[in-house]
Amino acid sequence: MGELLKVERLQIAFRGDQGETISVEDVSFAIQPGETMAIVGESGCGKSVTSLAIMGLLGASGSIKRGYISFLDTNLTAASEQQLRKMRGSQVSMIFQEPMTSLNPVMPIGRQIEEALRLHLKSSRKEARQSAIDMLRKVGIPRPETIAKAYPHMLSGGMRQRVMIAIALICQPKLLIADEPTTALDVTIQAQIIELMQTLQAENGTAILLVTHDLGVVAAMADHVAVMYAGQIVEAADVYTLFRSPRHPYTQGLMNSIPRLDAISGGRAPAIPGQVPSLHEMPTGCRFHPRCPYAEASCRELQPELMETGDRHRVRCWLTETSEADQIAVHRDTRQKVAL
Amino acid sequence: MNETVSFLDREPAIEHKPLMQIERLSTHYPLRSALFSRRAGSVKAVDDVSLTLYEGETVGLVGESGCGKSTLGRTIIRLEPAHSGRIRFEGDDITHYTPKQLIPARMRMQMIFQDPYGSLNPRMRIGDMLAEPLLVHRLASRKDVRREVDRLLGLVGLPASAGNRYPHEFSGGQRQRIGIARALSFRPKLLVCDEPVSALDVSIQAQILNLLQDLQQELKLTYLFIAHGIGAVKQISTRVAVMYLGKIVELADTEELFRKPRHPYTQLLLNAYPPPDPALRRERARVILHGDVPSPANPPSGCRFHTRCPYAEQRCRIEEPLLTENRHAVACHYPLE
Ligand SMILES: Nc1ncnc2c1ncn2[C@@H]1O[C@H](COP(=O)(O)OP(=O)(O)OP(=O)(O)O)[C@@H](O)[C@H]1O
Ligand SMILES: Nc1ncnc2c1ncn2[C@@H]1O[C@H](COP(=O)(O)OP(=O)(O)OP(=O)(O)O)[C@@H](O)[C@H]1O
Ligand code: SF4
Ligand SMILES: [Mg+2]
Ligand SMILES: [Mg+2]
Numbered sequence: 223m224g225e226l227l228k229v230e231r232l233q234i235a236f237r238g239d240q241g242e243t244i245s246v247e248d249v250s251f252a253i254q255p256g257e258t259m260a261i262v263g264e265s266g267c268g269k270s271v272t273s274l275a276i277m278g279l280l281g282a283s284g285s286i287k288r289g290y291i292s293f294l295d296t297n298l299t300a301a302s303e304q305q306l307r308k309m310r311g312s313q314v315s316m317i318f319q320e321p322m323t324s325l326n327p328v329m330p331i332g333r334q335i336e337e338a339l340r341l342h343l344k345s346s347r348k349e350a351r352q353s354a355i356d357m358l359r360k361v362g363i364p365r366p367e368t369i370a371k372a373y374p375h376m377l378s379g380g381m382r383q384r385v386m387i388a389i390a391l392i393c394q395p396k397l398l399i400a401d402e403p404t405t406a407l408d409v410t411i412q413a414q415i416i417e418l419m420q421t422l423q424a425e426n427g428t429a430i431l432l433v434t435h436d437l438g439v440v441a442a443m444a445d446h447v448a449v450m451y452a453g454q455i456v457e458a459a460d461v462y463t464l465f466r467s468p469r470h471p472y473t474q475g476l477m478n479s480i481p482r483l484d485a486i487s488g489g490r491a492p493a494i495p496g497q498v499p500s501l502h503e504m505p506t507g508c509r510f511h512p513r514c515p516y517a518e519a520s521c522r523e524l525q526p527e528l529m530e531t532g533d534r535h536r537v538r539c540w541l542t543e544t545s546e547a548d549q550i551a552v553h554r555d556t557r558q559k560v561a562l
Numbered sequence: 563m564n565e566t567v568s569f570l571d572r573e574p575a576i577e578h579k580p581l582m583q584i585e586r587l588s589t590h591y592p593l594r595s596a597l598f599s600r601r602a603g604s605v606k607a608v609d610d611v612s613l614t615l616y617e618g619e620t621v622g623l624v625g626e627s628g629c630g631k632s633t634l635g636r637t638i639i640r641l642e643p644a645h646s647g648r649i650r651f652e653g654d655d656i657t658h659y660t661p662k663q664l665i666p667a668r669m670r671m672q673m674i675f676q677d678p679y680g681s682l683n684p685r686m687r688i689g690d691m692l693a694e695p696l697l698v699h700r701l702a703s704r705k706d707v708r709r710e711v712d713r714l715l716g717l718v719g720l721p722a723s724a725g726n727r728y729p730h731e732f733s734g735g736q737r738q739r740i741g742i743a744r745a746l747s748f749r750p751k752l753l754v755c756d757e758p759v760s761a762l763d764v765s766i767q768a769q770i771l772n773l774l775q776d777l778q779q780e781l782k783l784t785y786l787f788i789a790h791g792i793g794a795v796k797q798i799s800t801r802v803a804v805m806y807l808g809k810i811v812e813l814a815d816t817e818e819l820f821r822k823p824r825h826p827y828t829q830l831l832l833n834a835y836p837p838p839d840p841a842l843r844r845e846r847a848r849v850i851l852h853g854d855v856p857s858p859a860n861p862p863s864g865c866r867f868h869t870r871c872p873y874a875e876q877r878c879r880i881e882e883p884l885l886t887e888n889r890h891a892v893a894c895h896y897p898l899e
Contacts, residue, residue, distance in 0.1 A: 226702070236731070238727065238731065239726060239727075240726070262763070263737025263763065264735075264763050264765055264766060265715065265733055265734070265736060265738075265739075265761070265762050265763055265766050266732075266733040266735060266736050269733075270733055270734065271733075301659055319734040319761070320677065320678070320679045320680075320734060321677075322677050322680045323679050323680075356779060362855075363588045364628075364855045364856070364857060365857050368857075376591070377628075378628040378632060379627070379632060379676040379677060379756075379757065380627025380628060380790075381627060381628055384627075384895075390813070394791050402761060405757075405760045405761055405794075406627070406757065406790075407627055407790065408624070408626050408790035408831070409790065409792070409831070410626055410830070410831065411626065411627055412790075420707055435735075435761075435762060435763030435764065435767075437764065440840075441812060441840040442840075461840045462841070465840050465841075475765065476763070476764060476765060479764045479767075479768050480764050480793070494765045498719070498720050500721040500723060500724075502721075514646070528727065562638060
């Protein structure tokens with residue numbers, strides 16, 4: 223089966239006052255039609271920048287320095303602005319992380335959804351209006367006929383996010399890039415939106431690139447997961463493998479810091495100690511080594527490659543190579559016992 | 563079981579001093595007839611809410627999207643005009659203060675906004691944005707201001723070099739943290755946190771929650787913590803209030819609320835939380851709340867939840883249940899045991 227989207231050794235840089243900074247380094251992944259791939263990772267690790275690069279929306283100061291992105295066998299890195307615009311209107315749509323930045327503040331939201339639809343489907347005004355209202359209902363907006371006439375500032379945060387979702391879904395794209403699609407939503411509507419995206423996927427074979435920090439959503443939706451840290455993918459695997467036996471120490475830390483419903487209130491959440499390195503002061507060797515409980519001399523000096531360790535399971539960690547990953551698990555068990 | 567406990571027992575053990583008293587507060591948004599086809603009325607985004615925030619405590623505020631959480635938060639710090647009711651802050655009735663009268667209180671009541679991008683000036687460098695209030699309100703001297711800005715950035719996990727950059731150069735979660743740093747720069751007493759960690763991954767979320775808890779200890783801060791991430795609410799809150807269609811329907815100590823929710827709505831809300839485990843994907847209880855959220859412009863009669871409540875009886879359609887005044891307060895005719 224051919225890949226729908228293929229990202230190969232992508233490197234992205236931004237020009238700024240302090241010269242150039244690399245925010246994404248050596249990122250490779252592929253998505254098959256109908257598949258859901260999730261990108262997770264700490265704030266600032268490059269998830270949104272990667273998605274914006276696929277859309278061709280890096281802006282004036284950003285650029286792809288190396289690598290390529292292909293969509294349906296077209297090389298997007300070489301595509302013209304016109305080709306990209308056409309692709310964005312009809313085949314790929316994106317739910318942006320911050321709804322207010324992508325909604326037009328002076329246009330009623332119903333109109334905004336209609337325009338998105340009319341852009342690539344030659345439907346009549348009346349049909350478009352009806353479809354827009356139906357879509358608003360599907361994303362759980364109550365009283366859609368009334369709300370369609372409201373302006374963005376009159377909606378609550380979660381309602382705005384759902385309007386954006388409606389705009390992205392109404393075009394029935396081949397690829398949906400969803401950047402934190404449910405952050406502003408409470409669990410009940412979140413469940414409804416997840417279900418809606420899955421229905422769309424089943425009906426139209428839409429592939430989804432899901433960018434999120436919410437491991438609950440990942441567990442509910444993803445087939446495959448890539449974990450990013452400081453601009454790089456540090457682990458990638460199918461969702462079951464990743465949750466059951468994470469191998470990268472960072473992924474393990476991430477899994478451990480999931481706030482738990484059974485935790486005691488007022489207690490402290492187990493954060494991964496230390497901070498994400500700044501783009502200007504990237505550590506040598508493994509980028510995670512200053513925060514890694516298992517770091518050794520080699521980790522400080524040499525940068526590990528993303529190594530294949532099993533069926534579509536890739537890990538960027540020296541310990542994996544020396545098959546000490548199991549040892550990590552042992553370490554972890556003892557640590558937990560000590561903590562008890 | 564706590565039914566007989568008097569109102570005074572609702573105060574948390576730490577401090578008995580009320581910082582903010584919200585009495586029968588309502589906030590309405592007009593429905594302009596030019597915009598909406600039907601006759602003009604109003605959206606009762608917050609409807610007759612009473613709540614006291616005690617010094618040093620954190621009250622979590624949860625409820626479905628659009629139920630009025632942000633509006634309540636904005637109204638109590640006077641960013642939105644109240645339709646009726648009263649807001650007392652440190653004993654003073656600030657409900658009708660003029661903008662000038664409000665200035666001293668303003669600094670002491672800050673908000674972390676739900677939409678970080680919309681609340682940051684795009685043309686201002688982060689460093690200048692943080693320095694401005696410090697200088698204007700003489701919270702730091704010209705000499706020290708740089709160090710104070712670096713300290714604030716460090717608190718939220720950003721490097722000092724971030725001060726030289728503009729808002730668009732940051733990721734969503736980084737912007738959210740800048741919003742937190744800005745709110746903290748005013749050294750507030752009361753902080754309304756509107757989804758302060760929703761754009762953050764679990765690890766940084768944990769760091770920020772720990773930071774908020776530390777600051778609370780140190781400075782006796784009081785938080786109204788709005789979030790739909792139940793895990794975070796549970797970790798940080800002393801008490802939790804559940805809102806439905808503009809009203810508080812349940813209010814209790816955090817442990818108690820999670821262990822033994824009494825309002826049918828709270829129970830459904832807690833059940834809908836997706837477990838972080840792909841193996842449970844299919845088994846997940848499908849207790850999605852059914853039915854549309856009714857219009858806040860025209861809420862159902864009696865109990866507002868009766869149109870979606872699995873336990874609703876005839877009485878629920880007619881008579882509005884009032885929030886009880888015990889420590890575990892609930893507004894339901896047939897609370898769960
Ligand atoms: N326009 C820009 N100019 C300069 N740097 C940028 C720009 N956009 C993003 N960056 C930087 O690139 C890095 C990656 O940002 P990105 O938005 O991809 O993070 P993210 O993984 O989506 O994080 P979050 O979870 O917080 O949204 C960050 O360090 C950010 O500061
Ligand atoms: N400026 C406004 N004009 C008219 N209606 C408004 C305005 N702001 C909010 N509303 C309405 O008031 C209600 C409550 O909105 P609010 O933003 O308080 O919800 P919320 O509980 O914070 O939701 P969310 O979790 O989605 O942020 C919604 O029905 C919303 O449409
Ligand atoms: S009062 Fe009636 S309708 Fe309302 S929550 Fe209680 S049982 Fe349900
Ligand atoms: Mg992002
Ligand atoms: Mg809100």
